[in-house]
Amino acid sequence: MASMIVAGATGAIGRTVVQMAIRQPSIHHVVALTRTANTAASNYEALFGIVIAGEAGSTDSGGAGSHRETGKGDSVSRDNTVTVTPEEAAKIKPITLDWEEFTQLWVTKRNGASTASSRANSGAAGAASVAMADPMERYRGIFSGHTYAAMCLGTTRKDAGSAKNFIRCDYDYVIAFTEAVLTYSAPAGLSPGTAFVHHIGDEGVSKQAHAQEGMGNELEELVTVDNDAAQSSGTLRAFCQVSSSHANSSSWFLYTKTKGVADESTVERVYRHNNKLAAAAATLTPVNLLLLQPGLLERHGKSRLNEKIAKLIMSSIPVEICGAAIVSACKHSPMHKSVPSAATTSSAEVVKHDEAEEMQAKREDSHATATWKEPLGKPYVATKVLRKAGVPCKEPLPHIYEATNSTIKDLASRLTA
Numbered sequence: 015m016a017s018m019i020v021a022g023a024t025g026a027i028g029r030t031v032v033q034m035a036i037r038q039p040s041i042h043h044v045v046a047l048t049r050t051a052n053t054a055a056s057n058y059e060a061l062f063g064i065v066i067a068g069e070a071g072s073t074d075s076g077g078a079g080s081h082r083e084t085g086k087g088d089s090v091s092r093d094n095t096v097t098v099t100p101e102e103a104a105k106i107k108p109i110t111l112d113w114e115e116f117t118q119l120w121v122t123k124r125n126g127a128s129t130a131s132s133r134a135n136s137g138a139a140g141a142a143s144v145a146m147a148d149p150m151e152r153y154r155g156i157f158s159g160h161t162y163a164a165m166c167l168g169t170t171r172k173d174a175g176s177a178k179n180f181i182r183c184d185y186d187y188v189i190a191f192t193e194a195v196l197t198y199s200a201p202a203g204l205s206p207g208t209a210f211v212h213h214i215g216d217e218g219v220s221k222q223a224h225a226q227e228g229m230g231n232e233l234e235e236l237v238t239v240d241n242d243a244a245q246s247s248g249t250l251r252a253f254c255q256v257s258s259s260h261a262n263s264s265s266w267f268l269y270t271k272t273k274g275v276a277d278e279s280t281v282e283r284v285y286r287h288n289n290k291l292a293a294a295a296a297t298l299t300p301v302n303l304l305l306l307q308p309g310l311l312e313r314h315g316k317s318r319l320n321e322k323i324a325k326l327i328m329s330s331i332p333v334e335i336c337g338a339a340i341v342s343a344c345k346h347s348p349m350h351k352s353v354p355s356a357a358t359t360s361s362a363e364v365v366k367h368d369e370a371e372e373m374q375a376k377r378e379d380s381h382a383t384a385t386w387k388e389p390l391g392k393p394y395v396a397t398k399v400l401r402k403a404g405v406p407c408k409e410p411l412p413h414i415y416e417a418t419n420s421t422i423k424d425l426a427s428r429l430t431a
């Protein structure tokens with residue numbers, strides 16, 4: 015059963031990802047992260063633009079994709095609200111997440127990883143005590159067991175209140191989410207922080223010294239694949255991140271620069287994960303990464319003033335198309351044998367898992383095999399900054415893609431409910 019986790023699930027693009035993901039037969043759970051405290055099903059319309067067929071106030075027959083009128087007689091925009099079946103709505107697992115609290119705890123966990131490891135070896139009773147007191151155990155449950163991940167979190171400098179707050183949301187929170195998903199769901203887990211040039215709290219300033227130290231420990235990392243994977247479900251197959259057109263870490267503009275640095279931070283983590291598997295000849299699944307770089311977003315009444323003006327002279331793309339592209343990219347990621355964590359799964363169960371996954375995929379789409387062979391987008395070519403982290407430049411990186419408006423539209427067209 016495929017599970018998807020969505021960051022920014024109540025945002026312009028995130029809510030469309032939730033809407034479309036729950037209508038896919040192969041996706042059985044959608045963990046929707048939101049800052050909102052009221053996550054009751056009665057609040058799904060406000061959160062995700064979802065009306066549950068048959069509930070009070072719903073006046074249609076409840077077909078997936080249908081829309082309804084409000085009790086006050088005002089028409090809900092066909093682009094803002096969809097009606098789904100109770101079974102589809104039941105797939106949503108909304109979770110209230112304080113991003114600042116989580117990110118601070120995550121940094122503490124990363125910085126104190128070696129200390130936690132030594133405590134875990136002090137005895138079974140001691141380890142159990144530490145686990146019970148560890149606030150990260152809640153996050154392990156949130157970020158573990160996912161087949162797909164979508165980072166749709168984002169704001170603007172104006173909405174954030176300052177450049178610092180904007181960077182905190184669109185850069186630091188993105189790294190924390192990426193690292194947590196890789197740690198608890200990716201086949202090889204997450205590499206040590208010393209392997210990367212971008213870190214939470216550095217405001218996008220690369221740290222060459224950290225990268226060099228990480229490169230020096232390459233051989234040690236190769237023999238720790240099994241250890242890193244031990245705490246992971248090993249299920250992650252695709253990771254999608256919403257960026258922006260013209261995203262560039264060298265840009266003079268805060269928005270595009272921050273998006274560019276956030277892209278680099280995710281690329282280096284996914285690349286290191288996949289490269290570690292290849293170097294260790296591990297029979298585990300590489301993670302496919304897609305960076306969506308849409309132009310101006312059509313939000314259907316929610317567009318910001320500067321976006322409305324810019325759309326008069328620049329190309330735009332509906333948020334629904336972006337959401338459909340994300341779900342499509344996840345479903346149609348190049349097929350690999352998916353191997354769950356060896357620590358908890360027998361070889362017989364692995365074979366059974368793979369066969370079930372392949373059969374489900376074939377049932378969904380008669381052209382699935384051909385579609386999987388199509389690229390998710392333009393192969394990503396690393397920037398010079400990432401060379402510090404040992405990422406090769408001037409050549410396409412395997413399993414890592416970027417998609418602009420035309421490719422996003424093509425991906426969306428492949429989606430079949």
